[in-house]
Amino acid sequence: MNYETVIGIEIHCELKTKTKMFSSAPVSFGETANTCVNEIDLGHPGTLPCVNKEAVRLAIKAATALNCTIDPLVKFDRKNYYYSDLPKGFQITQQFHPIGRNGSISIDTKNGKKEIRINRIHMEEDTAKQFHSDAGTLIDFNRAGTPLVEIVSEPDIRNGEEAAAYVEKLRTLLFYLGVSDVKMEEGSMRCDVNVSIREEGSDTFGTRTEIKNLNSISNVQKAIDAEVARQKEVIESGGQVVQATRRYDETQKTTVMMRKKEGSVDYKYFPEPNIFPIRLDEAWIKDIQEHMEELPDARKQRYMDELGLKEYDAGVLVNNRDLADFFELVCEHTKDYKKAANWVIVEMVAALNKATLKLSENPCNPAHLGTMINMVNDGEISGKQAKVVFEEIMKGKDPKKVVEEKGMKQMSDTSELLAMITTVLDNNPQSIEDFKNGKDRAVGFLVGQVMKASKGQANPAMTNKMIQEELKKR
Numbered sequence: 001m002n003y004e005t006v007i008g009i010e011i012h013c014e015l016k017t018k019t020k021m022f023s024s025a026p027v028s029f030g031e032t033a034n035t036c037v038n039e040i041d042l043g044h045p046g047t048l049p050c051v052n053k054e055a056v057r058l059a060i061k062a063a064t065a066l067n068c069t070i071d072p073l074v075k076f077d078r079k080n081y082y083y084s085d086l087p088k089g090f091q092i093t094q095q096f097h098p099i100g101r102n103g104s105i106s107i108d109t110k111n112g113k114k115e116i117r118i119n120r121i122h123m124e125e126d127t128a129k130q131f132h133s134d135a136g137t138l139i140d141f142n143r144a145g146t147p148l149v150e151i152v153s154e155p156d157i158r159n160g161e162e163a164a165a166y167v168e169k170l171r172t173l174l175f176y177l178g179v180s181d182v183k184m185e186e187g188s189m190r191c192d193v194n195v196s197i198r199e200e201g202s203d204t205f206g207t208r209t210e211i212k213n214l215n216s217i218s219n220v221q222k223a224i225d226a227e228v229a230r231q232k233e234v235i236e237s238g239g240q241v242v243q244a245t246r247r248y249d250e251t252q253k254t255t256v257m258m259r260k261k262e263g264s265v266d267y268k269y270f271p272e273p274n275i276f277p278i279r280l281d282e283a284w285i286k287d288i289q290e291h292m293e294e295l296p297d298a299r300k301q302r303y304m305d306e307l308g309l310k311e312y313d314a315g316v317l318v319n320n321r322d323l324a325d326f327f328e329l330v331c332e333h334t335k336d337y338k339k340a341a342n343w344v345i346v347e348m349v350a351a352l353n354k355a356t357l358k359l360s361e362n363p364c365n366p367a368h369l370g371t372m373i374n375m376v377n378d379g380e381i382s383g384k385q386a387k388v389v390f391e392e393i394m395k396g397k398d399p400k401k402v403v404e405e406k407g408m409k410q411m412s413d414t415s416e417l418l419a420m421i422t423t424v425l426d427n428n429p430q431s432i433e434d435f436k437n438g439k440d441r442a443v444g445f446l447v448g449q450v451m452k453a454s455k456g457q458a459n460p461a462m463t464n465k466m467i468q469e470e471l472k473k474r
Helices: 053-065 160-176 217-236 282-290 296-306 311-318 321-331 337-354 366-377 383-393 399-406 414-427 429-436 441-453 460-473
Strands: 003-014 077-080 090-093 100-109 112-125 129-133 136-140 147-153 189-199 209-214 244-249 254-260
Touching (some): 003 217, 053 100, 053 112, 053 147, 053 160, 053 282, 090 112, 160 217, 160 321, 189 217, 209 254, 217 244, 217 254, 311 321, 311 337, 337 366, 337 383, 366 383, 383 399, 414 441, 414 460, 429 441, 429 460, 441 460
Parallel strands (some): 209 244
Antiparallel strands (some): 003 147, 003 189, 077 090, 129 136, 189 209, 244 254
């Protein structure tokens, strides 16, 4: 039997604010446990929440980038349940009035572009973090109350590869907008994936399982592939898939049961009584939308249309905003955008990896790299010499000073070159004969001899041209 996989993804993304969603406590990762929390986050009696305006602004940016319809009426609801990481006994969320609805995002697949519909994006507060051990459970409330947006897709995704592309596209988009730092390893972006399979051609959904808290894009794909294989095996052995919450075990490369779901949980939602509905000013919403950062797809298209980059190179740059920002700084100092992209994507990234440096620790000055590219194009140094100069640039050195110190400036004086070429030709009569007999490789050999005699300082292009001119005279 052939099966079709049906996947929907819920992404929780912490917003890049200085303070919590409903309190003035700071948002900071890695601080000493329980030092970034106050009475409001802990739900002390008599405390009242106050909506973080910056969180609303960032949520509007995210909803706009996802092509959602913005609801100017902000309302919050209580999601009631008890768990040890939820100090108030309820979570403040937007169950009935999400900030954005009915959006979409385009992803690249092996079959071309595909639109994934977005059901909703809503604001809420994060929970505390638990640490389990044999000695018991410890709770760090620093994360409690951190502003979140939850982005819920429609079940339009059909395999692990598409799911990974969707999460990567969202991650890039939210990072470009400055909405979140999207560090999955730190938990600021977390994925819950709903997976089911059905007979190919069927319109009826199968029984879904939820895979919780996937912490990397590669694990999103691996977990889905493992769960699809598990569900197929269950069905083909005569069993039934049970609605449940599972986790992905990286060591066993399979999903593991966490708890069964008997049905939908009744969270007894009702309007949050301590936050009155807020009518957002339409002019404020419009101002946010008009001053948004350039989105990744638009930047990629600009690189191809205006800078002449190939789609692959443009894509590699755009997938890392910091790398793309550095590339644009290089382009302020050279007009050879294709060479600039190649040096940044290939040589610089390789050098950083070799030195185990992050891009934020990059010692390369973009002006120096742009200058070096111009020096190659102007014939001041050869491409081979540029490799040596680049090694020094990656130490923070000025390329012009490097060339001067190493005596690398190319020999472009025609009279000096001609004298050297004449000597090489006189010493290699057989190569002259080979050229006359149609053996073009003789020219390459002679160019090599001149480069050797000049200790690599002869201009290769000029040398090649002058050698051919001299050969025709003999």
